[in-house]
Amino acid sequence: AQSVTQPDIHITVSEGASLELRCNYSYGATPYLFWYVQSPGQGLQLLLKYFSGDTLVQGIKGFEAEFKRSQSSFNLRKPSVHWSDAAEYFCAVRYSSASKIIFGSGTRLSIRP
């Protein structure tokens, strides 16, 4: 079955520290991959996307993600987090044979002052 797994429900990091949020997807075909962020009371906003080419993609707000086909992973990273990065982060996948986007269950990020 097509699915997206985000193994970390909640992560807390100190402001200024680096961040990595994990994401794994199922299925064999090369998917379109996304990271969205949802701040309290806000709609989901696209951080970055991958569908072909360079496996390291840059997004908004200083985020980047790397597609690793061998590990079926698309982890999100940021070298130095800011207090404003506290939010819920969702990894999502769209397979070429379908039009819907499937979301993971999300990782809540808290920032320690």
Next chain:
Amino acid sequence: DTGVSQNPRHKITKRGQNVTFRCDPISEHNRLYWYRQTLGQGPEFLTYFQNEAQLEKSRLLSDRFSAERPKGSFSTLEIQRTEQGDSAMYLCASNPIEGVDTGELFFGEGSRLTVL
């Protein structure tokens, strides 16, 4: 155009009542999606339209749920005979079809349903 608009933002209703949500997508976006999100979970796909045609509907969607997009512009999602389990945030998203369709979705802020 400032984005995807959803109304109402919050609806409180009694069990057994019918509710309707409206979504106005970004102008000229061909595809419109409905998702449902409960606390602590990611958005769950419900259905999507390409123009006025409903192309896919989740098997999780019971017969009490119906969605329309009559003129290929705005869409409505109706829930009949609401149950407490229907309490959730209902999200609408849209995306254009241009060149390579990457599937990037533009989301509204959602309509929160509380069933008492």
